[in-house]
Amino acid sequence: MKHNYRTHKRVSLIAVILFLFSAAAIAQNGTIKGFVYDKKTGEPLTYTNIIVMHSTNGVQTDNNGYFSISLAPGTYSLLTTTLGYDSSIINVVVGKDDIITKKIMLSQLQKELKTVEIKGAKKDKAVRINTGVTKITPQEMKKLPSAGGEPDLAQYLQVIPGVVFTGDQGGQLYIRGGSPSQTGIYLDGVTIYNPFHSIGLYSVFETEAIRSADVYTAGFNAQYGNRTSAIVDVHYKDGNKNNLAGVVSVSPIMARVMLEGPLLKSKKEDNGAGITFLLTAKSSYLDQTSKSIYAGLGDVFKNGLPYSFTDLYGKVTFNGDNGSKMNLFAFNFDDKASLLNDVTHKSDGDYHWKALGAGTTFIVSPGNTAALIDGKFAFSNYNISLGQVDVPTDTIPSTSQISGFESAINFTYFLPNYSQIKYGVEVSGVHTSLNYYSAAGISTTLDRQSTNASIYFMYRQIFKGKFIFEPSFRVQYYSELNKLSPQPRLGVKYNISDNVRLKGATGLYAQNIISTKTDRDIVNLFTGFLLSPDEQIKNADGQDVKSNLQTAFHAVTGIEVDVDRVEFNLEPWVKVFGQIDEMNRDKQKAGDANFVAANGRAYGVDLSAKYSYQRFYIWGAVGYQKVTYTSIGPDGEKQTYPTPFDTRMNANGLVSYSAGKKKDWELSARFNIHSPFPFTQTQGFYEQVNFAGGGLASNPLSQNGGLGVLYANEINGGRLSWYHRLDLSVKKHFIFKNKSGLDATIAVTNAYDRSNIFYVNRITNGRTYQLPLFPSANVTWNF
Numbered sequence: 201m202k203h204n205y206r207t208h209k210r211v212s213l214i215a216v217i218l219f220l221f222s223a224a225a226i227a228q229n230g231t232i233k234g235f236v237y238d239k240k241t242g243e244p245l246t247y248t249n250i251i252v253m254h255s256t257n258g259v260q261t262d263n264n265g266y267f268s269i270s271l272a273p274g275t276y277s278l279l280t281t282t283l284g285y286d287s288s289i290i291n292v293v294v295g296k297d298d299i300i301t302k303k304i305m306l307s308q309l310q311k312e313l314k315t316v317e318i319k320g321a322k323k324d325k326a327v328r329i330n331t332g333v334t335k336i337t338p339q340e341m342k343k344l345p346s347a348g349g350e351p352d353l354a355q356y357l358q359v360i361p362g363v364v365f366t367g368d369q370g371g372q373l374y375i376r377g378g379s380p381s382q383t384g385i386y387l388d389g390v391t392i393y394n395p396f397h398s399i400g401l402y403s404v405f406e407t408e409a410i411r412s413a414d415v416y417t418a419g420f421n422a423q424y425g426n427r428t429s430a431i432v433d434v435h436y437k438d439g440n441k442n443n444l445a446g447v448v449s450v451s452p453i454m455a456r457v458m459l460e461g462p463l464l465k466s467k468k469e470d471n472g473a474g475i476t477f478l479l480t481a482k483s484s485y486l487d488q489t490s491k492s493i494y495a496g497l498g499d500v501f502k503n504g505l506p507y508s509f510t511d512l513y514g515k516v517t518f519n520g521d522n523g524s525k526m527n528l529f530a531f532n533f534d535d536k537a538s539l540l541n542d543v544t545h546k547s548d549g550d551y552h553w554k555a556l557g558a559g560t561t562f563i564v565s566p567g568n569t570a571a572l573i574d575g576k577f578a579f580s581n582y583n584i585s586l587g588q589v590d591v592p593t594d595t596i597p598s599t600s601q602i603s604g605f606e607s608a609i610n611f612t613y614f615l616p617n618y619s620q621i622k623y624g625v626e627v628s629g630v631h632t633s634l635n636y637y638s639a640a641g642i643s644t645t646l647d648r649q650s651t652n653a654s655i656y657f658m659y660r661q662i663f664k665g666k667f668i669f670e671p672s673f674r675v676q677y678y679s680e681l682n683k684l685s686p687q688p689r690l691g692v693k694y695n696i697s698d699n700v701r702l703k704g705a706t707g708l709y710a711q712n713i714i715s716t717k718t719d720r721d722i723v724n725l726f727t728g729f730l731l732s733p734d735e736q737i738k739n740a741d742g743q744d745v746k747s748n749l750q751t752a753f754h755a756v757t758g759i760e761v762d763v764d765r766v767e768f769n770l771e772p773w774v775k776v777f778g779q780i781d782e783m784n785r786d787k788q789k790a791g792d793a794n795f796v797a798a799n800g801r802a803y804g805v806d807l808s809a810k811y812s813y814q815r816f817y818i819w820g821a822v823g824y825q826k827v828t829y830t831s832i833g834p835d836g837e838k839q840t841y842p843t844p845f846d847t848r849m850n851a852n853g854l855v856s857y858s859a860g861k862k863k864d865w866e867l868s869a870r871f872n873i874h875s876p877f878p879f880t881q882t883q884g885f886y887e888q889v890n891f892a893g894g895g896l897a898s899n900p901l902s903q904n905g906g907l908g909v910l911y912a913n914e915i916n917g918g919r920l921s922w923y924h925r926l927d928l929s930v931k932k933h934f935i936f937k938n939k940s941g942l943d944a945t946i947a948v949t950n951a952y953d954r955s956n957i958f959y960v961n962r963i964t965n966g967r968t969y970q971l972p973l974f975p976s977a978n979v980t981w982n983f
Contacts, residue, residue, distance in 0.1 A: 349978025377802020378429020600728025
């Protein structure tokens with residue numbers, strides 16, 4: 201313990217010294233800061249390079265399009281360049297202690313310049329660590345064959361190395377050994393507790409509204425907290441500042457619309473003060489169309505596919521003259537589903553969740569400082585329920601709710617040579633409630649609330665363009681546990697050459713949110729959330745744990761190699777989950793413990809390769825992983841077992857080709873295969889008698905008890921079948937004289953009609969399968 205304390209102290213001291221040293225250097229210089237925008241829409245351009253010509257100095261814009269660069273007094277030429285846009289050169293005279301604000305407007309290229317694309321991508325790799333990080337753009341999402349011709353983040357996430365999905369139905373995301381509750385998912389910095397619909401092909405995110413989406417699969421820095429496995433960070437556009445624009449899309453699965461434009465146009469040509477809006481809406485009617493349109497494609501459509509959802513999102517942005525802005529937003533996401541049994545042809549359970557939220561985010565660029573200040577304040581509420589119907593089933597009715605507020609303020613300083621300092625303060629309040637039944641039918645109600653507070657500091661320094669050093673430190677306080685958690689983290693990278701780079705990241709992580717998902721169900725749509733328990737719990741060795749806070753350690757290394765136009769990325773990784781709080785599924789009576797403390801270990805290696813040139817886009821990823829938990833088994837003994845998402849091998853391939861003289865045809869194919877998921881086998885059945893139901897008058901001899909399931913003692917000792925699927929799509933793009941466009945898409949999901957298992961009812965042995973051969977068409981109008 202003393203060793204850990206000394207290590208934390210040394211990391212903090214080094215970071216403070218580096219900060220003071222950099223601040224002293226900046227004080228002798230002048231500063232050029234500002235924003236880079238798309239000239240047509242006024243949208244900020246992320247990860248854009250601003251290079252000081254005839255030097256190695258430069259910076260990259262952040263998610264807000266903001267940059268700041270410190271320079272000694274003199275005259276400079278700044279080159280601004282990014283993929284898909286014309287470059288810009290501006291001349292600036294810098295004096296001592298000057299703070300100069302610039303707005304740089306870039307025009308979209310009519311024709312891609314491959315040299316610019318290659319140089320831009322290499323610069324990003326050379327100045328960012330990017331260990332365990334995948335950056336996703338809407339353009340890449342649209343290259344993936346999508347069900348209904350509707351590109352969606354949920355479908356693209358499935359091809360990322362280390363990511364495991366439960367399939368077309370279920371929508372559960374597992375990233376490098378972590379469960380859904382261990383992955384933090386954010387929309388403009390606000391937590392979205394369940395972003396995936398029960399038909400796992402779609403998320404709550406609108407593809408056309410996404411500015412950027414970053415997936416951190418391991419080793420993320422101290423900017424992100426209260427999650428022990430992974431982060432998905434999504435940012436939306438602000439709305440077109442110059443013209444009314446939008447998207448209208450219709451398919452047999454759903455309809456969607458996005459509108460954006462100015463409410464108050466800027467009177468200046470350089471993106472001055474103004475007000476914009478962004479509205480998105482999509483609604484699925486698959487439960488209706490599947491009966492009529494797909495009735496002839498198999499028994500699975502006979503009773504329709506019982507999935508429906510409606511997603512609404514709106515944002516108003518107030519823009520200032522100097523690039524400062526404030527967003528007001530609100531969302532309403534709703535999802536309903538049923539589990540249809542192929543034996544009884546009835547529902548095994550009705551499933552419903554709803555998410556509501558509203559808040560504000562802001563960005564301030566003070567004229568007298570180089571810092572960028574951003575923050576948020578938001579409220580949200582998420583409810584989920586799984587109801588039981590009157591048929592024999594192992595589905596147990598449950599309800600869960602999580603609600604609260606989030607607030608934060610962050611400060612960012614850009615240093616010379618792509619270096620950076622960032623720090624911030626966060627405060628949040630969370631309330632959770634849960635009603636559930638154990639396997640023995642014992643009802644439990646749990647209600648918890650907490651206030652969490654944290655501070656973090658991150659420093660990135662690049663030495664001579666070769667070595668990147670990024671220490672960061674986070675301290676988080678959990679009021680319901682009265683626990684202060686220090687979390688040091690470190691990322692490094694060494695550029696051996698322009699084409700070969702070594703990298704690594706490590707850190708300590710903690711969270712006080714646990715999942716209600718059981719490790720026994722073959723598939724379980726119900727994922728509730730609960731704060732760490734306030735009762736004393738025991739670990740797998742039968743000992744009392746010192747704290748109910750969940751913890752994890754990450755270590756990930758990697759090598760990036762570019763061979764001609766092929767980009768290779770190899771990453772071995774390991775995660776040690778020091779503590780995982782779980783529901784006690786073997787609770788037999790009201791006085792038994794509600795929770796047990798498990799621990800886990802996950803490790804693996806992922807290899808990915810990307811080729812993008814002229815008409816071809818090719819992406820491939822293959823990975824091996826092993827994820828095990830150690831906990832108390834049904835027999836009361838310590839047991840180590842594979843998790844329900846422990847699929848050992850997972851591979852994805854994507855090929856997209858642009859055909860035609862104008863490249864207005866796009867042909868895409870995607871193949872996925874993974875090894876079987878584990879599950880706990882059924883040992884037998886018994887009559888479940890309620891001895892206390894009638895009080896003293898209870899007569900168990902005359903009762904007709906319910907049917908109980910007797911599980912095997914070996915947790916997840918069985919394996920389902922292999923999963924594999926091929927998806928195909930053809931898209932034709934039409935451009936009209938008024939510059940609007942129309943995309944017509946024909947797609948086939950599961951092209952060779954593979955019967956992939958989704959759900960098995962333990963009692964009736966009825967099975968629900970993933971989507972069969974599923975053709976669809978889509979028309980999307982862009983204006």
